Amino acid sequence: MQNRNILAGFILWVTTLGFGQSAPDPWLIVTSGVEGPLNLHTTHSELLRVYGKANVTERDGIEGFSGDMEYVTVLFAKDPERAIEIIWRDEEKKTVPAFVTVRGFKTRWHAARGISLGTSLKDLERLNGQSFKLAGFGWDYSGTVTSWENGALAVELDGGHGRVLVRLDSPPRSDISEKEVSDVSGDRDFSSQHPAMQKLNPRAYEVMWEFPSWEQKR
DSSP states (O other): OHHHHHHHHHHHHHHHHHHHSOOOOTTBOOTTOSSSSSOTTOOHHHHHHHHOGGGEEEEEEEEOTTSOEEEEEEESTTOTTTOEEEEESSTTTOOSEEEEEEESSOOSOBOGGGOOTTOBHHHHHHHHTSOOEEEOBSSTTTTBEEEOTTSHHHHHHHSSSOEEEEEEEOOOOTTSOHHHHHHTBSSSEEETTSHHHHHHOOEEEEEEEEOOOHHHHO
């Protein structure tokens, strides 16, 4: 009887341990690119094997972060909530991802701390533990977070190898005057604590992961 109790206790312990271990998040992309569903070592052939040929699309003419037109591979192109763009460092072989990007209003893909499309300026301040800086609106780099000001997100999104770029915007609103929008527009940085920024509380419409360089893959 004692041996049975010991065996039952062991089985319960193993079962509990198994349930206590969380499975990897299939939608989390980490800054370093060393792990996750899409990472520094992901190749085009792996995308075909894992996600299926029907869910892997090649496109020309996607506007990159710098405004240049880029050739990209798109996963789940027909599903806005799962779609994600991949730009390759080696465009012909497609074995080293340089950037992966999500755009729009809602997606399953996310960075650390759940940061994703729709995350608001005030959400980012809370996660960062303080204010941060972002580019003014109305130009090429409109609403791009330029500095986390040594807050918590500086380490998680911009520390070491690789980084995450977050771009914010706010749709036109009747309670926001043209002057208030103008006050936080143009080619210069603004604090997230600027009164107009706080009132606008823009949300992320684009999140881009920049993986480490080819040399760092070795």
